[in-house]
Amino acid sequence: MNASFTPTTPEDIPASALAAGLAIFVILCAGLALDIRLLRRWRRDGIPAPEHADRLLARHWHWRDALWLTLVMAVFLAALALAGTVMESAIKALAPDNVHALIILQNLATQALALGLVLHLQHRSGATLAESLGGATPVPIITRLRQAGVFYLAAMPIIAATALISNTFFAFSGIPVQPQPVLSGFIDTTAPLWFKGWLILTAVAAAPLVEEVVFRGVFFPALARHHGIPPAVALVSLLFAFIHGHPPSVLPLFVVGTTLATAYLYTGSLLVPIFIHATFNTVNLAALLLSGITYTP
Numbered sequence: 507m508n509a510s511f512t513p514t515t516p517e518d519i520p521a522s523a524l525a526a527g528l529a530i531f532v533i534l535c536a537g538l539a540l541d542i543r544l545l546r547r548w549r550r551d552g553i554p555a556p557e558h559a560d561r562l563l564a565r566h567w568h569w570r571d572a573l574w575l576t577l578v579m580a581v582f583l584a585a586l587a588l589a590g591t592v593m594e595s596a597i598k599a600l601a602p603d604n605v606h607a608l609i610i611l612q613n614l615a616t617q618a619l620a621l622g623l624v625l626h627l628q629h630r631s632g633a634t635l636a637e638s639l640g641g642a643t644p645v646p647i648i649t650r651l652r653q654a655g656v657f658y659l660a661a662m663p664i665i666a667a668t669a670l671i672s673n674t675f676f677a678f679s680g681i682p683v684q685p686q687p688v689l690s691g692f693i694d695t696t697a698p699l700w701f702k703g704w705l706i707l708t709a710v711a712a713a714p715l716v717e718e719v720v721f722r723g724v725f726f727p728a729l730a731r732h733h734g735i736p737p738a739v740a741l742v743s744l745l746f747a748f749i750h751g752h753p754p755s756v757l758p759l760f761v762v763g764t765t766l767a768t769a770y771l772y773t774g775s776l777l778v779p780i781f782i783h784a785t786f787n788t789v790n791l792a793a794l795l796l797s798g799i800t801y802t803p
Contacts, residue, residue, distance in 0.1 A: 519798065526796035533789070537662040544660060558640075558774030559735060565638060566631040567728040575623050575724060582619055586612060606701040613708060617716045624719055639723045639776045653773050654781035661765040661782075669758040676754045686752045692791060695800050709791055714783035721746050721763070722770045722779050739767045762786060 590597065597605065628638045676683050684690075691697055692705050721742055729738035743763030747756045766779035 520796075522796040523798050526793045530789075530793060533659065534663055534666055537659040540656070540659050541663060556735075556771045559771060561640075561774055562727050562735075562771060563731055565727040565731075566633050567627075567638070567724050567731070569728050569732050571627050572725045572728040575620075575627070575720070578623055579616075579620060582616070586616075602696065603698060606698060610701070610704050613704075617712055620716050620720055624724055627724070639719065640770065640774050643774070645775065647777075650773070650775055650777045651781055654769070654778045654785065657765055657769040657778065658782050658785050661761065665758050665761050665765075665786075668761050669755075672754050672757040681753075683752075683754055686750070686755065689790075689794060693794060693800050695802050706791060709787040710784050714780045714787065717746070718766065718776055718780045718783055722766055723776050726767055726770065735771065739764055739771075742767055 597608070600608070625635075628635060631638065688705055688709055692702055692709075694702075725745065726738055726742045729741055733741070743760050743766075746763035746766075747759035750756075750759055762783075766782055769778045769782055770776060
């Protein structure tokens with residue numbers, strides 16, 4: 507049976523979808539207004555230099571740490587893929603709930619391994635967790651949330667524009683594209699509620715934490731020390747975009763990754779990109795839930 511999406515017809519659009527569309531429109535307008543204000547300020551005063559760049563470059567992360575972390579994770583993911591291929595017939599024979607449980611276990615193992623490797627490298631360095639990932643200087647959480655809100659709003663118009671360009675290209679190119687696994691699972695008509703709850707928890711909490719610790723916390727300073735900050739921003743953002751494995755999302759996710767790296771660079775705290783990442787995922791999932799679109803595998 508072929509997978510299919512069931513979109514909502516124009517005459518059947520629920521009020522919730524209209525509310526979600528209006529909320530996205532307000533976010534984009536607020537972001538555009540903020541961008542115009544920032545551009546005017548930068549034109550008058552110049553773009554401010556990142557005041558936390560020296561701290562970022564002084565962190566102990568080395569390119570060997572990033573390489574070792576990448577290799578271990580690559581071997582682990584390759585082993586999972588090989589196991590899935592070898593046991594394909596056995597997995598297909600499982601009940602749907604057991605398959606969903608297996609997906610959760612694989613996800614948990616991957617996230618736990620990534621965080622465990624980072625903590626191992628941090629402990630071996632002799633630095634504290636705050637010194638390794640930022641946040642050594644106490645700042646009120648409300649300040650970090652405000653900073654995250656500013657970066658999120660400023661980036662949204664650019665993210666939306668690049669998403670429109672990318673989706674238009676793939677729509678007219680005729681290249682077959684599968685939906686992102688997390689999004690398709692979230693609106694899957696056959697998935698149990700507990701599995702969808704896990705996907706929500708992963709998208710709004712676990713993924714932002716793990717991905718920011720790995721990409722912005724380790725890879726970014728490790729590459730910046732040896733290649734400079736601009737190349738490091740570009741390289742980490744490209745890796746972040748491609749690792750999601752969804753071609754239409756590569757361009758907008760590159761912008762997201764650039765925003766997250768810039769936020770870390772200018773605030774010196776990993777909490778800010780974590781909050782931005784969580785907000786981005788939460789808004790996307792909420793809009794998808796309210797849209798009325800369903801997916802049948």
